[in-house]
Amino acid sequence: MFEFGSAYCPRVSYHFNPKVSNYHYGVKHPMKPFRLMLTDHLVSSYGLHKIMDLYETRSATKDELLDFHSDDYVSFLQKVTPENLSKMPRGTLEKYNIGDDCPIFQNLYDYSALYAGASLDASRKLINNQSDIAINWSGGLHHAKKTNPSGFCYVNDIVLAILNLLRYHPRVLYIDIDLHHGDGVQEAFYTTDRVFTISFHKYNGEFFPGTGNYDEIGCAQGKHFAMNVPLEDGIDDDSYINLFKSIIDPLIxxxxxxxxxxxxxxxxxxxxxxxxxxxxIKAHGECVKFIRSFGIPMLVVGGGGYTPRNVSRLWTYETGVLNNVLLPAELPEDIPFRDSFGPDHSLYPVLDDLYENKNSKRYLEDLRIRCLEHIRYLQG
Ligand code: ZLS
Ligand code: CA
Ligand code: ZN
Incomplete structure (x- = not known):
């Protein structure tokens, strides 16, 4: 295996339970937990499991979920099934935002407790100093709220993990490079200065979840401790990496x-x-490599991703990056589902040729300046 040039040698832990891949949101639904199995196969086919500490994760307990979510909502998740949904009191679906985005599917509670348990396990390894970088690709469900699901997310594993980290850590930085705004995490910590949240996302006021303009900066004790980087369609590798680094470096x-x-x-x-x-893939991974280079303990989670073959390529590449290993482009011969990766069978397919970049140089420069002015408030 080829190593990137770096003297930093962190202990990396990988938190996964194969059961999490077996849940189904529904045939037409874009969220496919199966992508997690595809990722795990690719990670082990490249031999990465041999250089990390592997943990089969356990489910979060109800009490753990209640650290953030309301009793009423968690009890509903525990009770509801596709069969009894129609017998629930009138108004239940609306109250809990159940619908096409967040359907009730078989064993939904077990699925939610499982991906949340993995982020909690990962946070515990960091707290106990048994790991420097802890990875949970099944987590990252950043839209879930205290009392309802939202945008394919039922419980907010990130908020739960941060609440756990806050027991021992004075300041937590949350960085979100999902296409969507990390609204659930931002909202949970909007009034505290002990968690800084930053999200890069597509924003036009309508695109889901509709929030995340640059003027959302936190309030009360948390004023200036939330940052949003609203982007237009088609942002390319160089623009994204330059913007990301020029904000994150002074922020850290x-x-x-x-x-x-x-x-x-x-x-x-x-x-x-x-x-x-x-x-x-390499540009997305460059953001991960950049955060790693600060040598600060990291919890790395997944999130969205709706073209399973590319999700698994990306998270495998990033598992390599976090272990300081550059993976060869040619996918291993013996990988399960090899046909899904054709015709190129490469870890690095060309993905930058579809959308026009609507982010002008001027727009990005204004955005960068606005963010740097924001960061100046932190210096007092
Ligand atoms: O960040 O845009 C919306 C809300 C709607 C449009 C879609 N309809 C179904 C509901 C009302 C305004 N929802 C988004 C949610 C995106 C969540 C991203 C999660 C994350 O990546 C983290 C995990 C949305 N975009 C696309 C869809 N929903 C969507 C597309 C296709 C389908 C199939 C299943 C369901 C109905 C047909 C659906 C949703
Ligand atoms: Ca985001
Ligand atoms: Zn998303």
Whole structure:
């Protein structure tokens, strides 16, 4: 295996339970937990499981879910099934935002508790100093709210993990590179200065979830501790990487987080079924490599990503990046589902040729300046 040039040698832990891949949102639904199995196969086919500490994760307990979610909502998730949904009291579907985006499917509670348990396990390894970088690709479900699901997310594993980290860490930095705004995490920590949230996302006021303009900056004690980077369609590799680095570098220097959570939603890649950006796998991974280079403990989670073959390519590449290993382009001969990766059978397909870049140089420069002015508030 070829190593990137870096003297930093962190202990990397990988948190996964294969059961999480077996849940189904529905045939037409774009969220496919199966992509997690595809990722796990690719990670082990490249031999990465041999250089990490592997943990089969357990489910979060009800009490753990209640650290963020309301009793009423968690009890509903525990009770509801596709069969008894129509017998629930009138208004239940509306109250809990149940519908096409967040359907009730078989064993929904077990699925939610499983991906949340994995992020909690990962956070515990960081807290106990048994790991420097902990990975949970099944997590990253950043839209879930205290009392309802939203945008394919039922429980918010990120909020739960951050609440756990806050027991020991004075300052947590949350970085979200999913195509969508990380609204659930932002909202949960909007009034505190102990968590800084930043999200890069497509924004036009209408695109889901409709929030995340640059004027959302936090309030009360949390004023200036939330940042939003609203982007137009078609952003390309160089523009994204330059913007990302020029904001994140001074942010980390000023805020001095003691731990970082990075949400690596793969729907910001080009050619994503729900996406509208033009990023290639190496550009997305460059953002992960950059965060790693600060040598601060990291919890890395997944998120969106609706073209399963590219989700698994991306998260495998990023597992390599986090282990300081550059993976060869040619996919291993013996991978399961090899046909899904044709015709190129490469880890790095060309994904940047679909959308026109609607982010002008001027727009991006104004955005960068606005963000840097925001960061100046942190310096007091
Ligand atoms: O960040 O845009 C919406 C809301 C609607 C339009 C879609 N209809 C179904 C509901 C009302 C305004 N929802 C988004 C949610 C995106 C969640 C992203 C999650 C994350 O990546 C983190 C995991 C949305 N975009 C696309 C769809 N929903 C969507 C597309 C196709 C389908 C199939 C199943 C269901 C109905 C037909 C559906 C939703
Ligand atoms: Ca985002
Ligand atoms: Zn998304």
């Amino acid at each position: 220097t000023s805020y001095k987080p003691t731990v970082i959570i990075q949400q690596c939603g793969a729907d910001s890649l080009g050619h994503d079924r729900l996406g509208c950006f033009n990023l290639n």
